[in-house]
Amino acid sequence: MPKKRPSRRKPAKPSKAMRVLAWVASLFLAGGFVYLMFEAFSLDVFSTIQLSVLGAFLLLLLVVIVWGLFRRRTKTWAKSLLVILSVALGSVSVLGGWYIQQTADFFSIIGTRHTANHSGKDGDDSDSQTNAILDDAAGLGEKMAVTVTTYSTKGYDLKDPASLSGKRIGTVPTLDEEGTKAALAQLESKGMKDAEILEFADQYQLVDALYADNVVAVVLPEQFHSSLLDAANDYNRYGALTTLTNTVDQYLYYEDIPEDMKNEADPVADITQDPFVVMISGSDNYGTLMSKSRTDVNMLAVVNPKTHEVLLVSLPRDSYMPFSCRKNETACGYAAGQYDKLTHSGIYGIGTTESTIEDFLNIEINYTVQVNFSSLINVVDAVGGIDITVEPGLEVERFYANGTEGVHEGVNHLDGERALAFARERHAYLDGDNQRIRNQQQVMKALMRSVMSPSMLVNYPKVLTALSTAFTTNMPSSQIRDLIRLEVSSFPSWNIQSYALTGASDTQMSAALGAAASVTLVYEEDVNTAHSLIEDVLEGRVPQIPAESEDSEDSKHVLNQTNQTNQTEPPIDPILPPDYGNENGGVYVDPSQTPSYTYPVQEEPIDPGTTEVPIEPAPADPGTGEGGEGAFNEIPSGDQ
Template structure:
């Protein structure tokens, strides 16, 4: 208990938690605890002092436990230490997310969305590390969708939006910007890549689990050699096998987080995240989900935060329902080289990924290509395993009910302000719902399509 701290030395780090520490100091004062205070320059120095016996206890914000865990010597900090007292406090936060200041007509103009995935369960009200950082650039005119993944450990210059206190101009891992909100992550990525982001979407572990479960699960295809017997992130779950896998929420989360099972480590993890996102989009845009949109929204209430106005989301849904565009997905991942560098949020050196400037340039050009109505595949990336980074869809025919983009531009006849009747008759609903998108997202650039009726032994 707190009374056991009488006469002890307690460490703290006011430089990184000036707001929360006073609450704990008041609790100690209320219990008449007499102690010696020792301040440290960083939470890593603070934790090291506890491990080394220089102090008897430490005051630390839960939000920093994740970044302490990243330091190899303190990987098991949450199990090798004991919490003897905790204090909960609240900070003012807007009830309504402010709409984006960079809005466009999403059914007629191209736009880029930042998807930021926080490493927490529970409420989205808690700021924490941004472990998933993916840009999704959409051109509704051309039907191009580019997914650009940025490594969580990318070593970048932090950029703080007005009114947000963070390490402005300091170098740090991208993931640490999430501790100061998605606005900081957005501003930092815009500066690092020299691009403009129109909208943001913020999710966490619980968001993904709830979203996938609300969809009735998703289907992903695992390429040869990438099967996982047991997930490192959750050893209680069954892994994935080669070929098609149906994943419920928790398994989808574990698949998106897995990196220890792969030789390519974090690079394969971001590919998995793109596969999961693509599978979610496919399920969301299928007629069976769109025709039950109200029930779907009820099921995922509170699953994400976005600064895209609800009116624009409705426009996108109506556009998908009435036009059913043939989206072409392409992928891109930024690369970096491992190093150990000083991280402002930690106050000490840690593992980082030094950006490969050539891959940054290529990613920027791919984004610009999609915004300008061109294919991201027109920008070659010699350093990528698939230089084009293209996930091709099959040619469409009468059986699918979809039009071929080569002869049909759905945008030409679409009016976002018009009122449309439900385009699906009962017969169409039955045939559309039975249609499975046959692409294999792991065979980007090879156009080797996946048929759910095949087995792994079939000669195809």
């Protein structure tokens, strides 16, 4: 008699609790996937193939997990793991979708018409929704970000608006009444309660009160930060505000760029195929990016999207050359054709800097990007700081630029303030401005490494917020998206090379100062080389950087932090204007070899918007209300 087969035991019916968990986990996972796909599609930077592959993968993953959750033969422990996996994947999808949404908001900042309302938020939500996302005629080419910052001295360790509750807050309503009110409203919306608001007459008294502990925090419209920097001297600490304080909060709004500051792009037809040149201008001020100020950084990025070649060309800030006003005669005025330091071109607007470099190198610049001190501080702090490596002999005990702690040999982790000081330092080095250019390039590379590090998963929202006020550009937002679409669609391997022009130190007449100033006479050979290298990239050839441009051991030495002079023999053939401000008739003479020579004191450039020339600096502290602007005399316009 055949044996009777044992009956298969039916799988146990899952408990009601497990069924509920399975449904909740499945719906959460599906919702996360849909949200991620919606935001990825809305961003409009991913290709159709990429979105299709992502969508198919997520759908397949969803089907497999849901099948496992509701399959009766799946063991209880396996279902529990699938529930946990569903919640984890759903959470990652929601986080990814939110990051993409933050990126889209960033694009809307550079691509939509923002109105300068003061509701305590960045623009009006309904207005942002009704305007086109890709408004090429607007964005950072027509709007400038205006920031109102709340600072608190580091000793109080107040780092968020709620910590200001019940404290005394200083303001200057007359500087930016609507912006100040909106900044206070934003502080209250973020948790500040029952604060005592004190009003002061000007920014100097405001900062004096902060340093004297009469208030624990101040609300400062950043467009007036540069005046603090200009007034800084041995008797006050106006130039060290960001060094001595924490940023508690920032309120942001947008205004139209003044006509004398506008600078139209010369765009290429297809930015993903046509080579182009971007001028990166770093202004030596804080706060509003579009304020006219000297340029500390003058760098060209020459990009060929087809060959994936990128060439960075740096010019010394004190390069001596004739100014060109082709881009904006309204801003440039009488400076056309005048010889001066390149750094002074910024006080006549970024268009003047652009056309001056174009004429000097005989090239065409398509786009400009402008950053300033606040830009670097905010972005570096947002990524959690950067690591830079200091070679032996290049240590600095204390930075001259803002008095912060210097750097030691080896790896140094720098916050925003120290990174700024490192990028600005030149007085400590024998090679002066040339070493500063190397430092700036190292800061840029370190910043790029930080942006691509895993810590960006945590810092990404802060970095986007910092970037939204970090730069201004006349590149249309559609082309910015095209570049990003090129990057994420093919992930090209870019070959990045750099070249820096150099020159000899001399003393020449500065048109902006109306007096002699220390300048850099750029070598003609370097100018010709830079032009050739730029043409190589534009024509699709690989640029061959000459060996002479590499750092030499002789240049890697640091001055004792006193007024020492580099006694090395100057190379020949610096570019000299014919008989312009040179008593030697255009023949180069190294001033360091002249025993009786004394370097002139650098004064502030004349504001191009006025015909008033300062006769002498004002010794009085602006915060006292005595003295202040100094004596001025009117001069005929023809004498400017």
